[in-house]
Amino acid sequence: MPTTICDGDDGRLTPQDNLSEPLSDDSVLAVVRLSLIEGVGPLTSRALIERFGSVEAILNAAPSALKEVPRVGVKIARAIAGSDPREAEKVVEDCRENGVTILTEQSASYPRLLREIPDPPVILYCRGQLLPQDSVSLAVVGTRHASHYGRVQAERLARSLSGAGLTIVSGLARGIDGIAHEAALAAGGRTVAVTGGGVLNIYPPEHDGLAQRIAESGVVMSESPPRSPPLSGAFPQRNRIITGMALGVLVVEAALRSGALISARHAMEQGREVFALPGRVDSRTSRGCHRLLRDGACLVESAEDIIEELGPLVEAVPMEDGRTLAHPAELQLNDQERLVLDAIPVEPTSIDDIALACGLPVHRVLATMSVLEMRLLIGRVSGNLVVRK
DSSP, rough: OOOOOOOOOOOOOOOOOOOOOOHHHHHHHHHHHHTOOOTHHHHHHHHHHHSSSHHHHHHOOOOHTTTTSSTHHHHHHHHTTTHHHHHHHHHHHHHTTTTTTOOOSSTTTTTTHHHTSSSOSSOEEEEEEEOOOGGGGEEEEEEESSHHHHHHHHHHHHHHHHHHHHHHHHHOTTHHHHHHHHHHHTOOEEEEOOOOOOTTOOOOOGGGHHHHHHHSEEEEESSTTTTTOOOOTTTHHHHHHHHHHHSSEESSSOOOSSSSHHHHHHHHHTEEEEOOOOOOOOOOGGHHHHHHHHHEEEOSHHHHHHHHHSSSOSEEOOOSSSSSSSSSGGOOOOOOHHHHTOOSSSOOHHHHHHHHHTTTOOHHHHHHHHHHHHTSEEESSSSSSSEEO
């Protein structure tokens, strides 16, 4: 797989709608080079780009000009001006040799939901391929020390959600994360693993085989260079990507102090739905979930609880079977429900016209419409007129 970044040819990180041409090698090196500089994170990168307009201009700027940018002090300014392009060259070559794709926010495959968070990663290293349908996803997180109950419930929920068509996003850690990924693969669905280290330096080591299987039918991704070690400080940062990739996050067993609760906090700040599985009142790993439930998280007993709670999508998403998805609740529809829904336009339409369009008796259309209305997919304008939401 070629290594590409799909920004403009000059490396300028200006929003554009349909970018598909890869950057030149020099522009690839510039973006990677900036990302490798210690102290230059997503927020600092954005401040620099806003001031100088392109990555190349940042790297060619004088330290005195760099220091005028908020968040950039003497140390960072000197690090930018004195950065060595040879390190970036090594990273790009490593990616090219190992099938790792480099994405930025303007890349065609960069996750749309991730662009919406306050501090989206400037760069993503990906093993595997992101698909448009991955925007209909749910993050599943929890303790590394899962109980038997937690393991069974995580497997059940992740398998059901994956079977319904949602992409499962998690962090490839021991415990709940690994169980969620395995369940999605077992259901024949897609899963995305966001790592705290590099995508060619998998942690924990025993999940190296799991990472390979995920890459073959989903994606393993990180904002760290491919060979980066799993440093402890990278994991909280990793959590914001997990939740930023998804429509919501499900917490399955978590202590009061845990990475899963950090993920839940990120989700709340990002405007994502938060779901929690209740557990035993005398279990330490249930306390975090119960705290979330007291704070307003949605209580979950089944996959249906989650799918019904997720609101309509901002943009219709193309699915593998050729249809488009406007609401996650559509994933649960049977053939008759799908037939009736497809016959209902966004303009007020009579029930008789809907029955004629889908070729079903009126009484069956009415019964099916009741299901669609309960799932908030349609609404009644008056007694005989309905619209698709």
